[in-house]
Amino acid sequence: MNRTRVIFIVIVVAALAIVGLAALARLLSDQPSSPLVVDQRGPINVRVLTALPVYDWVNEAAKQFNAENHELDGNPIQVEIISMDGLSALGKFDRDEFGALPSDVDLENLTPEQERALERFPTAWIPDSRYLPELANVAYKERLGRDVFLTDGEYRARPIAISLFAWGVYQSRAEVLKERFGDVDWQVIHDAAITRGGWPELGGLPEWGFFKLVVPNPRKNVGGLAAMVAAAGEYYDSVAIGTAEVTDPDFQQWLGELMSSTTDLSGGSAYTAEDFALFGYSAGDGGQLLESDLLNNMEGIQTRWGEPLDIFYPKYVTWFDFPFTTWIGPETSAAEKNAALEFQRYLLSPEVQAKAVAYGLRPANSSVSVDQPDSPFTRWADQGVVPIVSRTEAMRSPDRDVLLALLRWFDLNVAQ
Amino acid sequence: MTRNKSSAGPWVVVATVIVGFFCIFGCVFALIVLNRDNSGGPGGGNVVVPNTDPTSATLTLAYSPEKAALIGELVDGFNQQKLRTDDRETMQIQLLELAPDLMVEEALSEAPRFQALTPDSSLWLDQLDRRWAAQQQLEEGAIAPSAVGESVRYAVSPVVIAMWDDVARSLGWPDQPVGWETIQQRAAADPEFRWSHPSTSQASGLLATLAEFYAGAGKTRGLTVEDATAQSTIDYVGNIERTVKFYGEGETAILDRIKAEGRDFLDAFVVQEHLVVNYNRDASAGGSPELVAVYPAEGTAWADHPLALLESSDLTNNQRATFRAFRDYVQSPEAQKVVLEAGFRPADLSLSLDGSPVSLANGADPSQPQTTLQVPGPAVVDVVQNVWQFTKRKANIYLVVDTSGSMEGEKLDAAQSALREFLNQIKGDQEQVGLVEFSTYVNNIDPLDTLGNNRADLERSIDNLEATGDTALLDAISVAYDRLQQEGDPERINAIVAMTDGRENASSVTLLRLRETIRRGNNSGVPVLVFTIAFGDDADYDVLQTIADASGGQMRQGDLETIRQLYRLLSSYF
Numbered sequence: 001m002n003r004t005r006v007i008f009i010v011i012v013v014a015a016l017a018i019v020g021l022a023a024l025a026r027l028l029s030d031q032p033s034s035p036l037v038v039d040q041r042g043p044i045n046v047r048v049l050t051a052l053p054v055y056d057w058v059n060e061a062a063k064q065f066n067a068e069n070h071e072l073d074g075n076p077i078q079v080e081i082i083s084m085d086g087l088s089a090l091g092k093f094d095r096d097e098f099g100a101l102p103s104d105v106d107l108e109n110l111t112p113e114q115e116r117a118l119e120r121f122p123t124a125w126i127p128d129s130r131y132l133p134e135l136a137n138v139a140y141k142e143r144l145g146r147d148v149f150l151t152d153g154e155y156r157a158r159p160i161a162i163s164l165f166a167w168g169v170y171q172s173r174a175e176v177l178k179e180r181f182g183d184v185d186w187q188v189i190h191d192a193a194i195t196r197g198g199w200p201e202l203g204g205l206p207e208w209g210f211f212k213l214v215v216p217n218p219r220k221n222v223g224g225l226a227a228m229v230a231a232a233g234e235y236y237d238s239v240a241i242g243t244a245e246v247t248d249p250d251f252q253q254w255l256g257e258l259m260s261s262t263t264d265l266s267g268g269s270a271y272t273a274e275d276f277a278l279f280g281y282s283a284g285d286g287g288q289l290l291e292s293d294l295l296n297n298m299e300g301i302q303t304r305w306g307e308p309l310d311i312f313y314p315k316y317v318t319w320f321d322f323p324f325t326t327w328i329g330p331e332t333s334a335a336e337k338n339a340a341l342e343f344q345r346y347l348l349s350p351e352v353q354a355k356a357v358a359y360g361l362r363p364a365n366s367s368v369s370v371d372q373p374d375s376p377f378t379r380w381a382d383q384g385v386v387p388i389v390s391r392t393e394a395m396r397s398p399d400r401d402v403l404l405a406l407l408r409w410f411d412l413n414v415a416q
Numbered sequence: 417m418t419r420n421k422s423s424a425g426p427w428v429v430v431a432t433v434i435v436g437f438f439c440i441f442g443c444v445f446a447l448i449v450l451n452r453d454n455s456g457g458p459g460g461g462n463v464v465v466p467n468t469d470p471t472s473a474t475l476t477l478a479y480s481p482e483k484a485a486l487i488g489e490l491v492d493g494f495n496q497q498k499l500r501t502d503d504r505e506t507m508q509i510q511l512l513e514l515a516p517d518l519m520v521e522e523a524l525s526e527a528p529r530f531q532a533l534t535p536d537s538s539l540w541l542d543q544l545d546r547r548w549a550a551q552q553q554l555e556e557g558a559i560a561p562s563a564v565g566e567s568v569r570y571a572v573s574p575v576v577i578a579m580w581d582d583v584a585r586s587l588g589w590p591d592q593p594v595g596w597e598t599i600q601q602r603a604a605a606d607p608e609f610r611w612s613h614p615s616t617s618q619a620s621g622l623l624a625t626l627a628e629f630y631a632g633a634g635k636t637r638g639l640t641v642e643d644a645t646a647q648s649t650i651d652y653v654g655n656i657e658r659t660v661k662f663y664g665e666g667e668t669a670i671l672d673r674i675k676a677e678g679r680d681f682l683d684a685f686v687v688q689e690h691l692v693v694n695y696n697r698d699a700s701a702g703g704s705p706e707l708v709a710v711y712p713a714e715g716t717a718w719a720d721h722p723l724a725l726l727e728s729s730d731l732t733n734n735q736r737a738t739f740r741a742f743r744d745y746v747q748s749p750e751a752q753k754v755v756l757e758a759g760f761r762p763a764d765l766s767l768s769l770d771g772s773p774v775s776l777a778n779g780a781d782p783s784q785p786q787t788t789l790q791v792p793g794p795a796v797v798d799v800v801q802n803v804w805q806f807t808k809r810k811a812n813i814y815l816v817v818d819t820s821g822s823m824e825g826e827k828l829d830a831a832q833s834a835l836r837e838f839l840n841q842i843k844g845d846q847e848q849v850g851l852v853e854f855s856t857y858v859n860n861i862d863p864l865d866t867l868g869n870n871r872a873d874l875e876r877s878i879d880n881l882e883a884t885g886d887t888a889l890l891d892a893i894s895v896a897y898d899r900l901q902q903e904g905d906p907e908r909i910n911a912i913v914a915m916t917d918g919r920e921n922a923s924s925v926t927l928l929r930l931r932e933t934i935r936r937g938n939n940s941g942v943p944v945l946v947f948t949i950a951f952g953d954d955a956d957y958d959v960l961q962t963i964a965d966a967s968g969g970q971m972r973q974g975d976l977e978t979i980r981q982l983y984r985l986l987s988s989y990f
Contacts (some may be wrong), residue, residue: 083566120733200634207593209715209787210637219560260638264717264791275767279718282788300765305743306783414793 018071022106024072043076044339051128052221053290054322055083057359058152060125062343070342077339086127093136093175095145098122100330103144106252121331123394125149126160126329128222128320133157133396138203138400155337157323160347160363161292163263164319164389165223165230167219167312168214168273168294169286174310176204184286184312186234189213190254192286193261199285213261214276214287218410221272225398227288227408231255233316233395241403259414273297273302280305295360295376295385311384318395440592447974450520462552473505473734475742478514478522478530480618482667482688483721486758487511487534493754493873494745507738515666518538518616522561523726524548526945531726531735532742536688536719537619539791541567546794564738570746571760573688574785575620578695583683584708593713596627596789599684603659610661612802613686615988618666623717624686625804626797627789636714637790644799653807658907660809674707675699688719689780690759696778697759705779708952715789721760768932770882805844809909811990812848812864814896815883816889816914818853818951823917827951830976831915834983835878838913841987842867848908850899851877854892855885856922861895864903889916890923890930893946893963899935901941910942911969913986915979916948921958927959934966945969949984951979 034178038331043263050058062079068078084092092098099117101110110118140148151155161235167184174184180203181188192211195201199208218224234239235251245251263283275283277300286309294311302308324344326337346352353363360376363369370377371387378387398406479487491509496868499507514522516535522528523544535541541564546562579587587594587602603609614621630636632652633643643649664670667687674681674695689709696705723746725731725739745751751763759773767774769782791797815835823831842849845868853860862870862877893914900910920927920988938944946967948960951974964971974982 088562091561097561196785207713207786210790262714262790263788278720278761278763279788280785282574282715282718282785297765302766304765 009208043078044072044333044335046077046079046123046323046336046340046343048079048081048340048343049076049084049089049122049125049127050081050091051126051320051322052083052084053128053223053292053320054126054356054359054361055081056296057161057356058347058363059083061096061355063349064352065343065346070346072335072339072342075335076146077342079343080124085220086129086132087218087220087225089125089302090132090136093148094139095142096139100140100148100329101329103146103193104328107330118331122335123327123328123332125159125325125327126322127325128322129226129397130157130159130321130323132222133323133325134397135400135403144329146329150328155326155328155341157325158322158344159364160324160344161353161356162319162321163290163292163361164295164317165226165288165314166291167286167288167314168276168309169312170305171280171307171310173199173204173211173285174312176202179203185314186258186288188260189261189286194257200331206284208281209242210404211261212263212281212284213258214284214289215259215262216272216289223272223290223320225403225406226320226395228255228410229398229402230288230314230316230318230395231258234314239316239393240396241398241402243405246405246409247400252413256413257297259410262414263355266296277301277304288314291385292360292362295380298380298383308380308383311380313389313391314383314384315391316393316395317389317391322361423592430450431625438986443756458759461732465619466709470732471503471505471734472732473501473533473738474508474510474739475735476512476530477512477723478512478519478533478535478743479537480516480519480534480721481513481534482691483534483571483758483760484513484668486755488758489754489758490746490751491742492572493751495743499741501734501737503734505734506925507734507741510741511804515617516619517602519545520547524551528726528728531728531731532724532739533726534721534723535619536721537717538567538720538722539619539622539797541722541724542794552556560836560865563727565725565727566743567722568743568747569720569722570751570762571721571755571758571762572823573719573721573760574709574711574717575623575686576689576692576711576780577684578687578692578707578779579684579710580679581708583708584710589708589710594710595713597631597714600628600631600656600659602612605653605891609659609684610682611659612661612664612682614661614670616804617988619662619717619719620667620686622797622801622927623789623791625653626791626800627712627714628656629800629973630714630789631656639790639792639796639800641796641799644796644803650803653804657804657808658964662857663808666724666988671695679706689761692821693759693773693775693780697773705777707778709781709784711781711784712789715787717789717791730792806846808844810844810846810848810907811909811911812850812900813990814850814852814864814894814900814912816852816892816912817855818887818889818918819853819859819881819883819885820856820887820916820918821884822887822954826976827882827917830880830979831951832878832982834974834980836875837980838983838987839867839871839874839878841984845871847990849874850896852896853877853881854888854894857888858892858895859883886922887916887918887920888922888924889920889959890925890927892923894923894925894930895945897930897937897946900944901937901990904942906942909945909990911947911990912961912967912981913947913983914963915948915951915974916960917951920959927962931962931966934963938967943968945989947972947989949974949986951975957971959960 059081062081065079081149098121137149169184177184182244192202193213196208200206215227216223219257229241232245233239236245273289277297299328326340348365350365353368356363357370357375377385495508512530517532520540520543522599524547538717545562545564549560552561587598599611603611613624616622616625629644629649633639634647670685671691692707692709695707699706752762752767755762756767756772761774774780774782816990845866845982847867848864849867850864850875851862852858862874893912896912944967944968946963948971950957950960961971972982
């Protein structure tokens with residue numbers, strides 16, 4: 001073999017060795033694997049904090065969206081859905097747990113901690129109700145001097161589905177209540193709750209024990225706060241509830257009597273409609289819960305306990321509108337924000353809205369109806385579910401002080 | 417030929433160099449890859465491999481012991497799928513068995529060994545969150561943070577009073593309502609009636625204790641701190657607790673004893689429904705159920721077995737992905753059928769209980785419970801747990817400790833640590849504890865006294881233990897036994913916890929004689945339970961088993977790794 005050949009082979013071997021060692025070094029390093037040569041543009045990741053009542057529907061839609069390979073400017077979009085109760089998410093925004101950048105940050109020189117926090121920073125938030133982003137804005141206005149969720153413009157919050165609070169009462173118990181009181185409302189529930197002799201005194205069976213109320217735990221589920229505000233609305237016969245009303249001692253005593261008829265004051269349970277279904281009569285005889293949760297669990301309740309719920313709509317209606325709210329700070333890129341809007345548009349499409357109906361949600365897109373033959377609204381019509389709620393008095397969104405006053409009262413008087 | 421030879425030489429050398437290089441490179445590469453693939457550890461085992469890899473997709477899940485079989489099956493099913501994260505890491509679950517109260521303690525510590533947990537009840541998650549929030553510096557009225565992340569339920573089981581069929585019928589079941597009060601009245605009226613409930617460190621034990629406080633306060637809901645601390649309530653609960661035969665480390669341990677000893681062991685005990693179902697499936701083989709689940713008339717509570725992620729800064733994105741995949745798996749129709757087959761009620765409400773193991777044929781009634789006992793707020797629950805320590809049946813306990821020469825070194829250190837742990841777990845200062853140290857002879861005795869008086873003395877004696885000499889185990893147990901009989905206190909649980917690492921070789925008392933002394937003494941005097949601990953492989957298991965059997969106690973095995981936990985478990989019996 002001539003010398004040129006030997007040199008050639010040595011060079012080839014050396015090149016292979018260098019490539020091999022480089023690959024080995026990358027494998028051993030802490031960095032996740034990435035291409036060795038060309039830095040290709042990867043997918044645009046959209047992380048959406050999503051309220052529990054719409055999680056199943058939104059998550060299914062996200063899987064479908066990802067499978068359909070949607071793109072923005074030639075880059076694929078990947079959507080990740082993170083389930084989180086609205087109140088928990090608000091608390092995290094309040095405490096800045098997601099790691100928003102300070103207003104004077106140098107975006108070119110972020111610390112490793114800041115960069116790590118941004119990897120998981122939420123691109124969008126679907127809370128239970130529009131007042132929650134407004135409350136988050138209050139905290140950020142103090143901290144950063146600006147809003148982080150917008151109420152107008154391209155990135156404004158848009159409802160993706162709606163639902164309202166309704167009474168769900170086991171049929172056997174509802175019949176006794178109607179026989180005794182004629183209707184089901186907060187005052188009737190209060191009177192049933194404080195009946196010393198329990199169900200036998202109300203006309204029910206001894207083994208039913210005392211009347212047991214189901215409302216979500218306000219510490220774990222924003223629906224609990226909504227229920228307390230709704231109770232206040234009926235107590236005061238008013239749609240607007242302020243701090244003065246919820247701190248009134250007479251009202252607090254009335255509310256205390258009502259809430260003391262829940263079965264678990266420990267905070268161990270969130271008291272969703274799923275609990276109601278899973279634990280049956282032992283969790284409660286009836287309660288005010290989100291209509292979509294009730295509809296979602298109607299079949300399960302019938303399967304497990306052999307008895308359906310009767311549904312009643314309260315005089316003062318509390319709506320949840322699940323606004324899709326895009327974070328507008330520098331923590332997420334313009335591409336991520338626009339990719340989030342793509343997903344928002346997808347959720348509002350007639351096909352995906354029709355799927356929301358199957359989950360007991362009322363569509364935000366008015367071209368989609370709820371009274372299709374296979375809709376839960378049709379299926380459970382005999383139990384009192386109506387496609388159009390004739391009640392016109394909607395509770396107004398409470399302000400931050402009202403919510404905090406109710407939470408504080410709950411902690412001191414019920415959850416002790 | 418010459419030319420051929422001279423030209424082949426360098427080619428062979430170069431080829432050898434190339435092949436050799438690739439062989440070495442390939443071997444190193446393979447070793448690294450194999451090493452990475454094995455870092456996750458087994459899924460169904462109880463071995464936790466600490467993982468500091470920021471890309472780790474191995475999630476350690478702490479579970480409460482009564483669902484060991486179910487969670488093991490679910491985790492095996494999940495691990496067998498060999499799912500991968502987006503960056504191609506294999507998703508794996510490791511299991512760690514822990515009592516629920518220990519999960520809370522460890523979750524609040526600096527370096528918990530787990531990233532997810534599934535205790536028997538959501539009560540523990542709430543306790544964890546409250547204690548964690550209390551550690552944070554929060555502004556007045558702020559929304560409290562949570563250490564518990566995403567959580568789901570996959571299986572539920574109501575807490576019931578398990579009774580033998582004829583015992584239940586003698587109490588009026590199924591025609592008359594039978595509840596907590598029925599049991600309490602029967603136990604108070606009939607000294608022969610043997611019942612037990614777990615300690616308040618488990619949901620079922622806590623519920624049974626709450627029922628006593630409700631009955632003592634004359635209420636069925638709205639229990640307050642004032643009710644729970646009223647002297648009349650404390651006296652009532654104290655009287656009831658005196659009828660409890662003994663407490664125990666958990667529901668599974670009670671069922672194991674029931675299986676081993678049959679109906680002579682207990683008449684009634686508090687457990688989750690699925691344990692009754694499974695006992696009957698094993699025991700009655702299609703005949704009438706031997707045990708029946710009685711759903712207390714006043715109401716009961718549910719063990720709801722949440723599966724929750726523990727939020728921490730160390731949690732990797734891949735571990736979060738593994739949790740979510742496992743969460744989805746346990747809720748899948750396939751896993752939910754496993755849940756139902758294991759005797760639990762599945763969270764999937766589309767699965768009917770008709771024709772399932774949760775049936776009258778297995779002692780359970782799927783249409784029950786109809787009502788529930790109100791679980792009070794956290795402050796009241798805390799008071800009930802604390803007050804119970806003072807109202808529960810008190811105990812006289814002798815700790816018998818081997819300090820023979822073979823204990824020298826690591827073993828003695830581990831034993832000292834375990835004994836200190838035992839004392840730490842006995843909260844009430846009214847419990848009486850003594851210590852007998854032995855080697856060739858009985859070397860030192862700390863006489864029985866209330867912990868309020870002698871806790872410091874006992875701790876000093878434990879610190880001063882030194883290993884030397886032979887093993888006079890029987891003499892030491894005999895001394896402790898005689899002292900408990902002389903004390904003659906039937907109001908208390910009387911027990912000996914005796915530990916040895918070797919073979920008996922120095923006692924004056926024989927095994928036969930000690931056995932007879934215990935049998936006679938337990939019949940004519942106060943019953944004394946002897947718990948024996950074989951520490952390491954060299955202990956004489958037969959001798960220790962014989963002594964434990966003669967007294968109605970238990971023989972347990974421990975080693976350097978487990979001895980501390982074992983003493984902790986045994987402390988829950990008192």
